[in-house]
Amino acid sequence: MNRAPSRRATVWKATLILIPFVTAGVLLWLRQVEINALQRRTVSSYGAVPHFQLINQEGQPFDSARLAGKIWIADFIYTTCPGPCPMISTRMSELQEPLEKTDVHLVSFSVDPEKDKPEVLRGYAEKLRADSKRWDFLTGPKSTIYKLSHDDFKLAVSDGSDEAGIPVHSTRMVLVDQHGEIRGYYEATAADAVTRLLADTSHLLREQPK
Numbered sequence: 001m002n003r004a005p006s007r008r009a010t011v012w013k014a015t016l017i018l019i020p021f022v023t024a025g026v027l028l029w030l031r032q033v034e035i036n037a038l039q040r041r042t043v044s045s046y047g048a049v050p051h052f053q054l055i056n057q058e059g060q061p062f063d064s065a066r067l068a069g070k071i072w073i074a075d076f077i078y079t080t081c082p083g084p085c086p087m088i089s090t091r092m093s094e095l096q097e098p099l100e101k102t103d104v105h106l107v108s109f110s111v112d113p114e115k116d117k118p119e120v121l122r123g124y125a126e127k128l129r130a131d132s133k134r135w136d137f138l139t140g141p142k143s144t145i146y147k148l149s150h151d152d153f154k155l156a157v158s159d160g161s162d163e164a165g166i167p168v169h170s171t172r173m174v175l176v177d178q179h180g181e182i183r184g185y186y187e188a189t190a191a192d193a194v195t196r197l198l199a200d201t202s203h204l205l206r207e208q209p210k
Contacts, residue, residue: 046182049152054109054140057121062136067180071204072105073197074174075188076149076157078112079124084171088188091173093128096135098198102205106135109148111157111167113139153182173197177204 049064056062075092077085092106110116116124121137130137138145142159149157155170175184175197183204186197 044183045177046154046185047152048180049148049176049182052144052148054138054144055118056139057118057125057137058132059118062138064180067105067107067176069178070103070105071178071201071208072107072176073201074107074109074153074176075172076109076111076145076153076155076169078110078167078169079116079120080112082166084189088171088173089124089128091188091193092135093130094194095197096129096131099201100131102201104134104201104205106130108135108137109145110137110139111145111149111159111169113142113145175200175204178208 052064054062073092073095075088077088079085089108092108095104095106110121116137116139118139121139125132125135125137146157146159149155149169153170153174155172155174156168157170158168160166160168171188173186173188173193174182175186177183184197184200186193
């Protein structure tokens, strides 16, 4: 006698279970549509990143020559940041899966190198589930890192000595092509940052010789 209501209840429960999966699928599809549309844009050039040598989270020397011929994405963060760094690093982490079948490299520079020793950066990387083969967290002389940020990447940076006592840095991610040329800046706090960055990265990947 109660079979009809029971069937309706079952269908309703199944619908509720499926809604999140369908929604996630639609959102992923919409992101891909937007990426495909953005890929048609012209990607500008903002100057070259010079050679540098630092130390990565494994305590190993990192020479920028390793990035020659590769597209790479950079950001500037520090592990004790009370502000935007967790969001910036999360955005960078979101890039790993869609770029996993490419040779695109991720590079995070610490603007607090005195505290961010390799073992500290390694712990930070582990929390982000960073692939150590494709994402390096770099530390080293403050003068080198600050010059890279201010003079070469053209990003604001301060050690905080004249302010609240904490480093101040840009929240932008930077796209660098296989020739070491800066090709784009992306505000990590913007909702469409990852979408726009992936679109321009795909554009550069298509420029690479086969």
